[in-house]
Structure formats: structure tokens, C-alpha cells
Amino acid sequence: MKTVDREDLAVRVVQDGVCFVPGDEVCAIVGEDIRPTHDYERFALEWDSLPLDPHLEPTERHRCRRYGKVKAVRSGDGWELHRLDDGPFVQADENRTFLAGYNGGRPREFAPATDGLYGPPLASIVQFDLGILSLALMPIASATVGFHFVRILAASGDGANPVSEGRHSDGHDYIGMHLIARRDCHGATSAVYDGSSGEPTLKVEFRTPLDTLIVDDRRMEHDVSRLVSTGAAGYRDVVLIDYDQLEFSRSTVAAG
Ligand SMILES: [Fe+2]
Secondary structure, eight states, rough: OOOOOOOHHHHHHHHSSEEEEHHHHHHHHHHHOOOSHHHHHHHHGGGGGBBBTSSSGGGGEEEEEEEEEEEEETTEEEEEEEEEOOOOOOOOOOGGGGGTTTTTOOOOOOBBBBGGSSSHHHHHHHHEEEEEEEHHHSSSEEEEEEEEEEEEEOOOEEESSSOOOOBOOOSSSSSEEEEEEEESSOOOOOEETTTTTOOOSSEOOOOOOTEEEEEEEETTEEEOOOOOESSSEEEEEEEEEEEEEEEOOOSOOOOO
């Protein structure tokens, strides 16, 4: 595995408002390539049973989704995830230009996350994100964390828009975007913008499981281009993570 400079990733979050981390480097930082494990295989299989997002228009039935929320609390070198009431999910709309009139401020209830989704791979992903944010900010003691488990379906010979509302910010403090799996599709390039500036700060297409973006959502906006099938019906599975109500500790940042 490659040696990764976590401090450099944290500096990018502070200076650029975003960092991209390839899946191999995420695993190097976590200390184990979790992707070939049975835990990860079981975790990824959970996306096969995500129900359709009930808040899409009848003509856009291409997104499946579950939602869950936890309080993440630092415990030694790791994190404990304490499950909270799952819903409803509310996306803020204050000062969110591109969300105005869409879903901003309107409570939406989603199917709850299953026990299988709260397995060890999810804890490793949270540990990775909070480790980088602890270096970028101050050592984090706890955070409120929301999980959107999402599959975008690209019908055979066709495609789908992963983000119906277009360019936007989500109304959270920080967000993590992580690829879990993709099959028979291309596209879905993520673009991250500094506020309302015209050119993206960063553009990347997630190709490898655990490819990751960490974004300062207070400052940046993001969008994802159309997902296109390469022949057979394809899909792209991600977990999108919201980080809010960060509480900091005075201790030094632990490994991971
Ligand atoms: Fe978003």
C-alpha cells in the first residue's frame, strides 16, 4: 500500500475546501485493505436491498436509498457509533441558492438503515473522515453523523442524473462521499466548486471502491454529472455522510 501523508490531506481540506483520496490511500490510512474482506462483501450487498427513494418524481425512479444517523464518540484510538432516531431527514435551505425551491427545508423520511449497514466497514469509513477532519480543525471528541446509503440505477442503454437538483451544497458542516461499488456504467463525475465561482476546484470520477471526497460544505458546492450505462443495466453505490455538531477535545489527535 502507498504511504499517505494525512497532514497533506488535512491541509487540502483547510486551503481548498475539498480533498480527494483514492480508495487505496483510504485503506492505507485505515491500516488495512478492508475491501476484499467478508465484512465489506456483506456491507456492499446491503445496497441490493435499498428501496426506491419515495421522494423522487414518478419519471425519475432511478435512486434507491436508506438513511441513518449516529452520534460518533471518540473512544481511545477509535470511534463508537451510537445510533440515533433515523428520521425525518431535513436539508437546510438557508443561503443555499441552488436548493431554493427544491428540497431545502422540507422534511423527508427515508427507509431506515439496516443493522448490516452499521457493520465494521462503516466504522472504518467514519474513522477515516473524522481522522482527517481532526487534523484539519482540532481533535474531534464527538459529532452528529448522518448516512445516506444510495444506489443510482442506469438503465440499459440509458443513464440517470445522480443529483436531480443540480449544483448545490447540502447544508451541513462537512460531508464525506465514498464509493462502495459500481458496475456497467461510467460518468457520474463529481465536481466541487468554491462557493459560486464558475470553474470547479476539483473534478473526479469515482472508479475504485472507497474513492473518497471530503468537502467543507459550509464553503463549497458540488454536483455530479450523468451516470451512463455501458450496455447492461448499471449502478453506482455510495455512502454520503454528513458531519455536524462537531465537539472538540484538547487531547492530541490519535492515529486513524
Ligand atoms: Fe449533495
